[in-house]
Amino acid sequence: MTDNYCERPTSLLLAGILLLIVAAGCRNEAAAPDHRSELRSIKLATTTSTDNSGLLAELLPPFQAMYGIEVQVIAVGTGRAIKHGENGDVDVILVHARAAEDRFVESGFGVNRRDVMHNDFVVLGPAEDPARIKGSADVAQALRKLAATESFFVSRGDDSGTHKKEMALWEAAGVPPEGDWYLPAGQGMGAVLTIANEKRAYALTDRGTYQAYRDKLALEVLVEGDRRLYNPYGVIAVNPARHSDARYIDAMTFIGWITSPEGQAIIRGFKRGGEVLFTPDAVLDGGAGAD
Amino acid sequence: MGGADFIADSVTTAFGLIFGGAPGVFSAVLVSLQVSVTAAFLCTVIGVPLGFAVAVSNFRGRHLLITLLNTLMALPTVVVGLFVYAFITRQSLLGPLDLLFTRKAMIVGEVILGLPIIIALTNTAISALDRQVRDTAITLGAGRLRVSLTMLWEGRFGLLAAIAATFGRLIGEVGIAMMLGGNIAAHTRNITTALALETSKGEFSVAMALGIVLLTVALGVNFALRYLQGRGEVRP
Amino acid sequence: MSGPVVEITGLTRLFGKETVLDLPWLSFQAGRIHVLVGGNGSGKTTLLRIIAGLDQPSTGTLELFGHPVAAQSRSERLAVQRRMTMCFQKPYLFNASVYRNIEYGLLSRRLTAAERSRRVTAGVEALNLSTLLTRNARTLSAGESQRVSLARALVLDPELVLLDEPIANVDQVNKGLVERAIGALGARGSTVIVATHQLDQAYRLSAGVTRLDRGHLAPPALDNLLEGEVVQRDGTTVMLVGDTEIEVITSKPGFARATVNPGVIVLSHLPLTSSAKNSFCGKVIALRERDGLVAVTVDIGIELVVHITGSSLRQMEITIGSKVHLTFKATAVTVF
Numbered sequence A: 001m002t003d004n005y006c007e008r009p010t011s012l013l014l015a016g017i018l019l020l021i022v023a024a025g026c027r028n029e030a031a032a033p034d035h036r037s038e039l040r041s042i043k044l045a046t047t048t049s050t051d052n053s054g055l056l057a058e059l060l061p062p063f064q065a066m067y068g069i070e071v072q073v074i075a076v077g078t079g080r081a082i083k084h085g086e087n088g089d090v091d092v093i094l095v096h097a098r099a100a101e102d103r104f105v106e107s108g109f110g111v112n113r114r115d116v117m118h119n120d121f122v123v124l125g126p127a128e129d130p131a132r133i134k135g136s137a138d139v140a141q142a143l144r145k146l147a148a149t150e151s152f153f154v155s156r157g158d159d160s161g162t163h164k165k166e167m168a169l170w171e172a173a174g175v176p177p178e179g180d181w182y183l184p185a186g187q188g189m190g191a192v193l194t195i196a197n198e199k200r201a202y203a204l205t206d207r208g209t210y211q212a213y214r215d216k217l218a219l220e221v222l223v224e225g226d227r228r229l230y231n232p233y234g235v236i237a238v239n240p241a242r243h244s245d246a247r248y249i250d251a252m253t254f255i256g257w258i259t260s261p262e263g264q265a266i267i268r269g270f271k272r273g274g275e276v277l278f279t280p281d282a283v284l285d286g287g288a289g290a291d
Numbered sequence B: 001m002g003g004a005d006f007i008a009d010s011v012t013t014a015f016g017l018i019f020g021g022a023p024g025v026f027s028a029v030l031v032s033l034q035v036s037v038t039a040a041f042l043c044t045v046i047g048v049p050l051g052f053a054v055a056v057s058n059f060r061g062r063h064l065l066i067t068l069l070n071t072l073m074a075l076p077t078v079v080v081g082l083f084v085y086a087f088i089t090r091q092s093l094l095g096p097l098d099l100l101f102t103r104k105a106m107i108v109g110e111v112i113l114g115l116p117i118i119i120a121l122t123n124t125a126i127s128a129l130d131r132q133v134r135d136t137a138i139t140l141g142a143g144r145l146r147v148s149l150t151m152l153w154e155g156r157f158g159l160l161a162a163i164a165a166t167f168g169r170l171i172g173e174v175g176i177a178m179m180l181g182g183n184i185a186a187h188t189r190n191i192t193t194a195l196a197l198e199t200s201k202g203e204f205s206v207a208m209a210l211g212i213v214l215l216t217v218a219l220g221v222n223f224a225l226r227y228l229q230g231r232g233e234v235r236p
Numbered sequence C: 001m002s003g004p005v006v007e008i009t010g011l012t013r014l015f016g017k018e019t020v021l022d023l024p025w026l027s028f029q030a031g032r033i034h035v036l037v038g039g040n041g042s043g044k045t046t047l048l049r050i051i052a053g054l055d056q057p058s059t060g061t062l063e064l065f066g067h068p069v070a071a072q073s074r075s076e077r078l079a080v081q082r083r084m085t086m087c088f089q090k091p092y093l094f095n096a097s098v099y100r101n102i103e104y105g106l107l108s109r110r111l112t113a114a115e116r117s118r119r120v121t122a123g124v125e126a127l128n129l130s131t132l133l134t135r136n137a138r139t140l141s142a143g144e145s146q147r148v149s150l151a152r153a154l155v156l157d158p159e160l161v162l163l164d165e166p167i168a169n170v171d172q173v174n175k176g177l178v179e180r181a182i183g184a185l186g187a188r189g190s191t192v193i194v195a196t197h198q199l200d201q202a203y204r205l206s207a208g209v210t211r212l213d214r215g216h217l218a219p220p221a222l223d224n225l226l227e228g229e230v231v232q233r234d235g236t237t238v239m240l241v242g243d244t245e246i247e248v249i250t251s252k253p254g255f256a257r258a259t260v261n262p263g264v265i266v267l268s269h270l271p272l273t274s275s276a277k278n279s280f281c282g283k284v285i286a287l288r289e290r291d292g293l294v295a296v297t298v299d300i301g302i303e304l305v306v307h308i309t310g311s312s313l314r315q316m317e318i319t320i321g322s323k324v325h326l327t328f329k330a331t332a333v334t335v336f
Helices: A009-026 A048-053 A055-067 A078-087 A098-106 A139-149 A161-173 A189-199 A207-216 A248-258 A261-269 B003-020 B023-056 B062-072 B077-088 B103-127 B131-139 B144-154 B156-172 B175-181 B191-200 B204-229 C044-052 C074-081 C098-108 C113-126 C142-154 C172-187 C199-205 C310-316
Strands: A041-047 A070-076 A092-095 A110-126 A153-155 A182-184 A202-206 A219-223 A230-238 C004-015 C018-029 C033-037 C059-064 C084-087 C160-164 C191-196 C208-213 C216-218 C225-233 C236-241 C244-247 C254-260 C266-268 C278-290 C293-299 C303-309 C323-328 C333-335
Touching: A041 A048, A041 A078, A041 A248, A048 A055, A048 A070, A048 A189, A048 A207, A055 A070, A055 A248, A055 A261, A070 A078, A078 A092, A078 A098, A078 A161, A092 A098, A092 A248, A098 A110, A098 A161, A098 A230, A110 A207, A110 A248, A110 A261, A139 A161, A139 A219, A153 A189, A161 A202, A189 A202, A189 A207, A189 A219, A189 B191, A202 A207, A230 A248, A248 A261, B003 B204, B023 B062, B023 B103, B023 B144, B023 B156, B023 B191, B023 B204, B062 B103, B077 B103, B077 B175, B103 B156, B103 B175, B131 B144, B131 C084, B144 B156, B144 C098, B156 B191, B156 B204, B175 B191, B191 B204, C004 C044, C004 C191, C018 C044, C018 C191, C018 C216, C033 C044, C033 C172, C033 C199, C044 C059, C044 C084, C044 C160, C044 C191, C084 C142, C098 C113, C098 C142, C113 C142, C113 C172, C142 C160, C142 C172, C172 C191, C172 C199, C191 C199, C199 C254, C225 C244, C244 C278, C278 C303, C293 C310, C293 C323, C303 C310
Parallel strands: A041 A070, A041 A092, A153 A182, A153 A202, C033 C191, C033 C208, C084 C160, C160 C191
Antiparallel strands: A092 A230, A110 A202, A110 A219, A110 A230, C004 C018, C004 C059, C208 C216, C225 C236, C225 C254, C236 C244, C254 C333, C266 C323, C278 C293, C278 C323, C293 C303
16 A cells, blocks of 8 residues: 555655654753753752843853752743742742742741842933933932833833832832833843833843843943842742752752852852943852852 | 844854854754654644544534634643643642653643644544545455555545644744743753743844744754655645 | 345335335345446435445345344454445545555455465456556546456455446446456356446346336336347348347347337237348237236247237237237347
């Protein structure tokens, strides 16, 4: 019935190749190992802005080299990162939303929260600055001006750390962010900046992401330095009492490392576009070598 | 920059990625292939017999079932991802299997996405067969299995189209890969999630280039499928 | 085997409210060629499909090879299925070479590759298909497809063959070929049931013709069916039917069937002198009224039926036992 089908060597070869690809997926080849127990690894949920800053690409390889633990990074919005922590889908979370972090620990989802670093948020806007907020030391007042002039503002709108900070600032300003000028994009920081750039609008961003995108943007830093723009990062281990499968020891090793003098030194030394992005918070004084 | 510049830039970047062999791109291609080819294979093995059964059967709710299948083809991938997530998250039924954020989970999600497609299209292909295929096979003394295989063979063009359509849907989807894979570099980052990442970073040319890479890969697999199916056969 | 191959009792088939078949009783003897004659809608295709097992009757029983089919298990039915086969009016050929098509049925029988090859070759020769062997079967013309379909069935050497309009689409050149192949099947001992709408074709194939009219058995089409050898005698063509010689007009010698229309035979008390060459004397053995005419059956060595009016019957005072003469022209005889 199947004319010469089986006699064609090329057909068999192609079938063989397809099968090999499928088989390779089942074993642990070319791509990194898939099954957890084959290599010590932990899963870290963090935010897209943290991942996009490039810090983790500097921070994780030395950790893996020293401890033999691979850190698999799942970069999502803050809300979702915390959710994965609550559900026990990951072993440790690194986010920047203090109120949510505290709730996370209080509810028993996480243990051993430690400060890691901070960066700050800045308000970006077009050079022509129609709302005239440039150089303002009071971010709340700057936001009031934006609302009053109905200048376009692009928001994360995704319950992320950045978004939560933004909401807190609108509340401090006493102005509801509503109207045709307010644009919640529901996407990551990079996408939001691209939109703001396109529309010549204002936006709130962490300095790290700004540095990463600087050459693509025609926007400038207009407001910075207000202590309410301070953006602290916390790392929390998922509670092993809650999720017995959580790799608690390895997660603690990771936490220990990024808050150690070595880890902190890497953070301090991380630069983008010639500027330091993060200020380490864990080791307050100079620290005397590794322990 | 204008549209033409953007495309030109993307194509150049694509060639650079493909031939320059950026390691991230290579591993993303491999993950895409491993996940989608495996999922398409499973869909075929499970879905073609089911689609065949629907085509030759004659039970009461048959039309309702077909309507249902056609509706399921419109499932958004993120919905499928969420659905599977609910079953494999740590505290759920299948949590202890440690499936979340693995390629296996991506395959499961893609199989769920693809099954309605392959079943519905197989049903169409077999139903479109001349009624006489079955009659002829029976009167020539074929037993049940041979009759079924003969019908599948006679319907092979439609079946190939069904498999190709399913594979195309699977390799191009991003909602399931993102939700269930987590876009973990070197593990579950495939072409589409890498594409999404680059887009979210504003790296549009790189994203477009990845799109071109994806299409090239998909083209390659489709050529392989077509070749396996056979050349020079006259279409009915 | 002895006994009928197919026996049908009280069989009806309804499609919705429409009665497509209503056959109180019908049987087909083994080893012979039977023909079902009827136009479109006569039910002959439905009947063949029911016998072939592709359709189920609404009521009634079907017995094949002496066993009722309704009670059989799946494996028994499959075994019966493999003792017979069917060729359809518009055959479906598989999307593969002609060779593979012909071989298909053999794959379900336990045969060696050599035996399969031998049979396929024989079938191909019988139906003049050797130039088409490697062609994809779906590219063939209607007539060629019909012959491949027949070859497909022939190679199975089945005990029972059902053919639905096997010659309808075949080109003139190959018509004779196909008729001979069907004859060969009968000669081999297979039971053949052929459905056709052409009466002359039916009688070329067999004397056993059953007529179907809208699902019902209809009375036979012919009163005077003659079978015999056609030979040349001193410049005239003569058909030998038993001991009787009938002058006919035909160019084909050999075995043939023919008929004489009862309405054109002239009945007389005395022999007629005329241009009509067929003149016989015999005795009236039966009289029957039919549709305002009288059918007079006369034994002249063979039995012939003549139609005359009632008044003629009375005028001529014909009764059973009357000695009469029958006269008809050579051209009045239709040779199939």
